[in-house]
Amino acid sequence: MAHFLKRKGYEGVAVTVPVTVPYERYSTRGAHWFLGQAVRALVQQSGLAKEQIDGLTVSSFSLGPDTAVGVTQHLGLSPRWLDHIPTGGASGVMALRRAARAVQAGDAEVVACVAADTNHVDSFRHTLGAFSHFSRDASYPYGAGGPNSMFAFITAHYMRTYGAKREDFGRIAVAQRSNALKNPNALFKKPLSLEEYMAARPVSDPIHLFDCVMPCAGAEAFLVMSPERARDLGLPHVLLRGAIERHNAFSSDPVMVCGGWAMDRDDLYAQAAVKPQDIDVLQTYDDYPVIVMMQFEDLGFCAKGEGPAFVRSHDLTHAGNFPQNTGGAQLSCGQAGAAGGFIGMTETIRQLTAQAGERAVKNARYGMVGGFGMVTYDRCLCTGAVILEAA
Numbered sequence: 309m310a311h312f313l314k315r316k317g318y319e320g321v322a323v324t325v326p327v328t329v330p331y332e333r334y335s336t337r338g339a340h341w342f343l344g345q346a347v348r349a350l351v352q353q354s355g356l357a358k359e360q361i362d363g364l365t366v367s368s369f370s371l372g373p374d375t376a377v378g379v380t381q382h383l384g385l386s387p388r389w390l391d392h393i394p395t396g397g398a399s400g401v402m403a404l405r406r407a408a409r410a411v412q413a414g415d416a417e418v419v420a421c422v423a424a425d426t427n428h429v430d431s432f433r434h435t436l437g438a439f440s441h442f443s444r445d446a447s448y449p450y451g452a453g454g455p456n457s458m459f460a461f462i463t464a465h466y467m468r469t470y471g472a473k474r475e476d477f478g479r480i481a482v483a484q485r486s487n488a489l490k491n492p493n494a495l496f497k498k499p500l501s502l503e504e505y506m507a508a509r510p511v512s513d514p515i516h517l518f519d520c521v522m523p524c525a526g527a528e529a530f531l532v533m534s535p536e537r538a539r540d541l542g543l544p545h546v547l548l549r550g551a552i553e554r555h556n557a558f559s560s561d562p563v564m565v566c567g568g569w570a571m572d573r574d575d576l577y578a579q580a581a582v583k584p585q586d587i588d589v590l591q592t593y594d595d596y597p598v599i600v601m602m603q604f605e606d607l608g609f610c611a612k613g614e615g616p617a618f619v620r621s622h623d624l625t626h627a628g629n630f631p632q633n634t635g636g637a638q639l640s641c642g643q644a645g646a647a648g649g650f651i652g653m654t655e656t657i658r659q660l661t662a663q664a665g666e667r668a669v670k671n672a673r674y675g676m677v678g679g680f681g682m683v684t685y686d687r688c689l690c691t692g693a694v695i696l697e698a699a
Contacts, residue, residue, distance in 0.1 A: 396646055
């Protein structure tokens, strides 16, 4: 006879100290250096001693052959709880989810969630070659490789299925560039018009230049602890209200048009006791605009196939009626490898703790962060999302 236990919610979990190690287009430093800078900033900004960090999660593509346990020696940490999370763009959501359970269980009191990657002139090619044997074997025999061709395939299929136009994806990219201009951490400092987006050179039809993230080096990080500990330290913090993750969702679909968020979003909203219309600020994972549009649909802000119309009828800037990717996200900040899975988390913490400066969303109480990672050929395998509330 099966026995079912009622799942514990995410009460009693605070998220605090959002850290961004400034991005660099290219760097001769390794991932270890960027991870070290992130941990140093967490210590300095929290007022904690390094020895008080007793939990650690690490995400990185360029750290190998080291893993999280190697980082503990490199940085002189001695955690009693450790996790290495290889889920790319979903790693920020999943790092928080696991760290939250560790804090709730008493396995750790303060967990540092850190993601970092370097980017030298040839590192992106090396990353692609070692990213996934399944992906490589599926695409290389046909002369294709890397995410641009894969997401061109997914984007073209979505356009044929739901009638999306390039202009619809352009509205996403242009709004995010507008947001990035008020983010000092963003690498892109020039405005982008829809006309410039449309005129950009093709990369892999229908993907053009401004549909693609720019690889760079950098790091993102945050701390997870109890609300009581955050208050004792005098740290502005947010509360975790709900979290979901899913792997290999809708695997029978010939080409991805729907992510795992659609399977679990009702559970996510039930955990947080809110509805989609209660979300004040949304951070979607944005390796390509089509994935942003899928999240609008699969997270319940519009029905499947209504993403193009949703984008046409909403202002996606930080001051608009649907603030999303309010710091510019990866399309206008850069993609620091696995740190791209954390950028939405640090931005949401800043938004809900009055640390977002000029791009602040007024009276924001609830924030949602989407995660998406590990593309193979015709889909991505990892999806997740969290809902955070201002304390």
